[in-house]
Amino acid sequence: MKRRDTLKTLLVGTVGGATLGSTIGCKTDGTDSATSPTTVIDEVLYGRIPKEIERDQKIKAEIYLNEHELTTIAVLCDIILPATEDAGSANDAKVPEFIDFIVKDIPSHQLPMRGGLMWLDTESNRRFNKEFVNLSNAEQIQIIDDIAYPNDKNEKPEMSQGINFFNRMRNLTLTGYYTSRMGLDDLGYDGNYANVWDGVPAEVLAEHDVDYDPEWLAKCVDQSKRLDIAEWDDDGNLLT
C-alpha cells in the first residue's frame, strides 16, 4: 500500500468504514474481512480484540494437565459438588474443562495444582498403596476429610499442604460451577436481561425490617414516565 493511501485509510469518515480500528489500514474500503475477528472464530463472541483472540487460540492449543491429572480433578470436582436432586454435579457443568483452561490462562495455578495432585497421590499411596483415583469412595473421603477443613491445620500439621491444595481445588470448582448456566440456576441468580428496576419487593422489605422513606422515594424515577423526554423548569425541577 502506498503511504498516501495509508493516510487516507487512517482517516475514518463513517461508522460503516470502521469496524475494528486495529484492522484498519490494509484495505481502502475498510471492510477488512480477511482480518475481521468474526472470520477467525466461529464460537460465541465474547468481545475479544485481535491480540486477545490470538492469545486465546494459543492457550487453547496448549496442553498443560495430563490425562491422569484431569481424571483426578474430575473425581475431586464431584466430591466437592456432587449432583443433588435439583442440580447437576461439577462434572455435569464441565468444571474440569474450565480448570484445564484456567491453569493455562493463569499460570500461577500450575505448580500448586500439579504439585497438589501429586501430594494427593503420595498420600493415597502411603495410606492405601493406590493412587487417589483408584481408591474406593470411602477411602477417598477419608483423605478428603483430613484436608477439607482449614481450621484443622493446627491439629494436623502434616496435612497443611494438602489443605492448601484442597482450598484451591474448592475455589476453582466453585468458580467454574457457579459461572456455568447450571450453577447460575442453582444459585438463583436473576439478572443480566433487560428489565425495569423499581425497588426491592415489598415482602423482602418486610422481612428485613427496612423501608423506603417517602421523602427519598419522591426523588426516584417514576417508571411509568421513563420514556417521556425530560424537561425542566429553570430551577432544575423535572416537569415530565
Place this chain on the structure above:
Amino acid sequence: MQIKETAKEYDAIIVGSGAGGGMATKILSEAGLKVALIEAGPYFDPKDPVTMTQMKWPYDSPRRGASVTRAFGEYDMSWGDWKVDGEPYTQKEGTDFMWWRSRMLGGRTNHWGRISLRFGPDDFKRRDIDGLGDNWPISYDDIKPYYDKLDKMVGVFGSKENRRNDPDGFFLPAPKPRLHELYYIKGAKKAGVDVIPSRLSILTKKLNNDRGVCFYCSQCNRSCKEYADFSSSSVFVIPAVNGGGQVDLYVNSMVRSVTTNDEGKATGVSFINKEDRKEYQLKGRSVVLGASACSSARILLNSKSKQHPNGLGNSTDNVGRYLHDSTGAGRSYFIPDLMNRKTYNEDGVGGLHVYSPWWLDNKKLNFPRGYHIEVWGGMGMPSYGFGFGATEMNKYVQGQVGGYGDKLRKDVKQFYGAMIGMAGRGESIAMRDNRCTIDPNVVDQFGIPVLQFNYKWQDYERYQAKHMIETFDEIGHAMGAIPLGEKPGKDKDWGLLKPGQIIHEVGTTRMGNDPKNSVTNKYSQLHDCDNVFVVDAGPFTSQADKNCTWTIMALSMRTSEYIVEQYKKKNI
C-alpha cells in the same frame, strides 16, 4: 526518515477522543470549524457486536471474566489499563505511580463509573480556606452555566439536596436503592453520616431521541449498546464524525509532539501511524490537547524547539508538576441479617444508587480535605473469583469453615449477597514535587520518550485514609455488619491506595493567572502559546473530593466556546 505531510490545514486539531476531546470535537465541529480528531487507539462503537461485552454471560468465555488481559476483568470495556504493551513508563526510585491509559475511541469514558459530581464553590478556592495548594483562577459561578448545559446535553441522574458545596443541577430521577443500600442508609444515619441518591451519568429517563433509556443490566463498565450511559464514543464522537462532514477522524495515531513555527506558534502535530510505523504531520491553526493529563504533559514536554527549548508551555517549569490523584481506601463487611436472601433481579444501574457526600468541617479535623463514600454489594452476576473463600464467613456465625458436598452448596447460597463494601474517594493536596517528567533514557515502541513519575503521599492523605477506615467501621457497626480482614494500621497508611490507582490524575498543566506558577490561563490556553489549549484534567488547579469527569467536560465546553469566539475574532 521522510515525514509525510498533508496539504490541508484544519481549523483545530484535537488530540484524544475521551471526555475532554470528545466534547471539544462536538462543540468545535457544530460551530463550523474543520476539525481533525486524533486517537491513539482503534475505532470503537459500544454497539458493535464484535467487540461488545455487554450482556455476555460468564460462561461465554473460557476464563469466566477473569482479569487476565484486562485489569478490571475481561468484560471491562477498556483497551489498555495500568499497562499498555510497548508503552512503558518509569518511576523515580522509591515511588510508585500507576498510570491508566485506555487506547480506543472514547478512551476511559467507555468504562468509567459514571459518577458525575459538580465541584462546589469551596472547591475552587481551597487555599482561602486552609492555606494549602492554590485557588483556581475561576469560581463556581464561572463554570455553573456550563455544568447546567452539560446536565441537559449528556444527562445525569440525581436529586435536589440544597447542599452548599454539592451543587444541584438538572437531574434525571434517581433509581430506588437496593436492599444493601437500605442497610447502608440505616447505618450511615445512625453514625451521623449524610447519605443521598448518587449522581451518575446514566439515563433513567429519555433525554433525547438519539439515545436509549437504561434497561438496568448494571454493566455500564462494559459500555452501553443503547447509548444509555455517557461514553464519549457513542455520545460525542460518533455523531460528530457521522454528521456534517466537519470532522476527520484519525485512529491508531499516536501523537508525538506539537509542531511550532519561528514565531513559536503551533502549526499542527506530528504523529506516528501505528499501522505502518511512519511519522506523519497534520497542519492546524490551533491544537487542542485532550490526551489525558499525563499524556498531554508528555506531548508538551516532547515538543521542544528553538522557541520552546524546555518543551511547549514549559518556560516556567510547570508542565508535569502538581500531578495529583484522588485518594482511595476501602473495606468489606459481612451482614449476617442478609444471609439466606430471597433472590430477585437487583442488577440496577451500573454502580451505586446511594452515596455519602463529604459531611464534615475539616477545620475540626487533623486533615485538610474531604472525601465521599461509595457503596457496593448485592446479588451480582458471578464471574471468576466467585466462591473463593466461600465458607470463610462461617467463623462469624458458629459454622464450620471448609467442607464439600451439600454443606458447601448450602454455604455458597446462604452467604450470596450478604456482603457490602464501602470505598472512600478523597481530595489530595497538589504538591509541586509530585510530577511527571521525560525519562532521559527510555522510549516507547514508537520511539517517543516516555514519562517518569515521582509521587509521594503526605500525612494530609494518610490521616484522611485513617478517618475513612474508622468511619466505615462505625457505619458498618451501626448496620450490624462484621468487618472482613484486618483493619489496616499506620504501617499500611491505613489502607491508602497507591497514587494513580483511583484513575483521577489531574493538575499537570494547571491553570492560573500567574504564568510563573501555572501552565494555562483560565481558559485552559497555554500562557506560552496562544493557539494551544488543554481540555483534559491537566488544567485542574485542585481536585476536590469529587470525581473529575463532569468538570473536565464543563471546562472543555467552556474552552471550546472560547476557541470558537477567538476563531470568529480572527485571533486564531
